Amino acid sequence: MTIDYVAVGHFTHDVTPQGPIIGGAASYSSITVRNLGFHARVVTAVGKDFRQDNPLLDHIDVNYRISDSTTTFHNIYTPNGRRQQYLLGVADKIYAEHIPSEWRAAEIAYLCPVADEVDSSVAKCFPNTLIGATPQGWMRRWDEEGKVGVRGSCRVYPKKWKSAAEILPHVDVLVLSEEDIAAFPEELERFIELTKIVILTKGKNGATLYTEGDIIKSSAYPANEVDPTGAGDVFAAAFLVKYHETRDILKSLDFAHCVASFAVEAKGTMGIPTMEQVIQKLR
Numbered sequence: 001m002t003i004d005y006v007a008v009g010h011f012t013h014d015v016t017p018q019g020p021i022i023g024g025a026a027s028y029s030s031i032t033v034r035n036l037g038f039h040a041r042v043v044t045a046v047g048k049d050f051r052q053d054n055p056l057l058d059h060i061d062v063n064y065r066i067s068d069s070t071t072t073f074h075n076i077y078t079p080n081g082r083r084q085q086y087l088l089g090v091a092d093k094i095y096a097e098h099i100p101s102e103w104r105a106a107e108i109a110y111l112c113p114v115a116d117e118v119d120s121s122v123a124k125c126f127p128n129t130l131i132g133a134t135p136q137g138w139m140r141r142w143d144e145e146g147k148v149g150v151r152g153s154c155r156v157y158p159k160k161w162k163s164a165a166e167i168l169p170h171v172d173v174l175v176l177s178e179e180d181i182a183a184f185p186e187e188l189e190r191f192i193e194l195t196k197i198v199i200l201t202k203g204k205n206g207a208t209l210y211t212e213g214d215i216i217k218s219s220a221y222p223a224n225e226v227d228p229t230g231a232g233d234v235f236a237a238a239f240l241v242k243y244h245e246t247r248d249i250l251k252s253l254d255f256a257h258c259v260a261s262f263a264v265e266a267k268g269t270m271g272i273p274t275m276e277q278v279i280q281k282l283r
Contacts, residue, residue, distance in 0.1 A: 003038040003241060005030070006103050008122055009112035009137065010091050011044045011062075014229065014268070015074040021268045022056055023073060025112030025134055028230035028269055029237035030060050032259065036241060036275045041106070043099055045091040045117065046070045056269055063100055067091035071115050075229060081203075083179065087115065087142045096121035105129070108240050111167070112233060113137025120163040123170040132173040132240045134233065135161050135191075136180050158183035168194035173243065175199045175236040197249075199239065201232050206257065209249060218253040221261035221281070226271070228264050234272055235260040258282050 007026040014023030030040040041061040046052075047070035052062070069089035076084045094117055109126040111118050111133040118137065138161045164187075168174065174195050181188055181200070192198050198210045204223070209216040238259035243252040258281055262273035 003033075003108060003244060004041065004103075004106040005033045005038055005108045005110065005237070005241070006041045006043065006099075006106040006126075007033075007110045007112055007237075008043045008094055008099070008118055009110075010071040010094075010114050010117050011042070011046050011050060012114060013050070013070050013072040013089075015072065015088070016267075020072070022054055023229065023268065024071065024114050025110075025136070025230070025233040027057070028233040028263070028272070029110050029112060031056060031269050032234045032237040032263075032272050033241060034060050035272050036238070036259070036278070038241060041103055043094060043103070045094060047089065047091060063098070063103075065092055065094070065098060071117070073114070077228075081228075090115050091117065093117050093119055094122060095119045096125050099125045108132065108244055110134075110237060110240060111171070112236075114140075116140065120166040123167045126170075130173070130240060130244050131171050132175065132236055133167065133171045134175050134180075134236055135164070136176070136232075138163060138167075139180055139184075160184055160187065164191065164194060171195045173197045173199065173236075173240060175201065175232060175239065177201045177232050178203075199236075199253075201235060203228065203231075207235075207253065209253060211249070216249060216253070218250075218257060220257050221283075223261040223264050225264045227267045230269065231260045231264050234263040254283060 007030045009026040012024035013020040033040040043063045045065035050070045071091045072088040074086040109129045114137040141159045192210045201207045206219040235256045239256035242255040263271045265271045
């Protein structure tokens with residue numbers, strides 16, 4: 001089965017002790033789709049310092065906008081699993097005009113900002129497409145030093161998702177984490193009212209899915225966690241692929257949990273599995 005998948009959001013540089021590595025929801029999700037055997041495309045904006053020939057992006061079609069900077073994060077995890085981020089640079093915003101016309105007929109689109117870079121106009125570019133989204137980048141703001149506010153840090157800089165009412169009516173599946181919603185838990189009800197399926201991920205504690213008045217809880221697969229970065233985007237991409245194929249929520253949840261369990265067991269994108277690995281592990 002051939003699936004065309006388009007992710008819209010920034011590729012990033014994530015700072016590590018060994019040097020910068022590729023990050024961002026667009027990279028994690030598109031690498032997931034590619035590894036599972038489907039056709040992945042990305043609309044992104046990066047600086048001239050971004051390595052476009054990175055072998056991790058082999059066989060992924062990318063439409064690049066060149067900016068003054070690459071969006072760059074420094075992620076620090078506390079012993080209790082909380083994440084503090086520092087933003088060291090931000091690439092340009094992505095608007096509807098930047099989405100290639102021939103890509104707008106894709107079977108799946110994933111709107112995945114990390115630094116408020118995806119304009120609400122993009123949601124209207126895919127009228128006949130299964131659209132997924134993660135709101136984390138629409139719910140972040142940062143101070144002069146570049147600190148991104150998330151609950152659990154010494155200083156908190158969350159913001160409400162102002163464009164939710166414009167975007168969510170076009171979205172079929174919204175995937176967000178407990179961390180994303182921690183500062184504004186009451187927003188969850190609004191999101192549920194505005195879109196068809198909402199999935200709240202809870203790390204090793206699984207996920208809760210809300211749709212048409214139903215609440216469905218699902219369990220995660222056991223994993224030896226090394227790096228949780230990007231796991232939510234791997235989960236979202238896997239869910240969208242399986243849901244497009246089957247329209248079966250339970251099968252799609254289980255598939256997504258299985259794929260994500262591999263992703264957390266290695267640094268960066270290195271743990272994202274192939275379809276063969278997933279099939280062997282599925283419950």
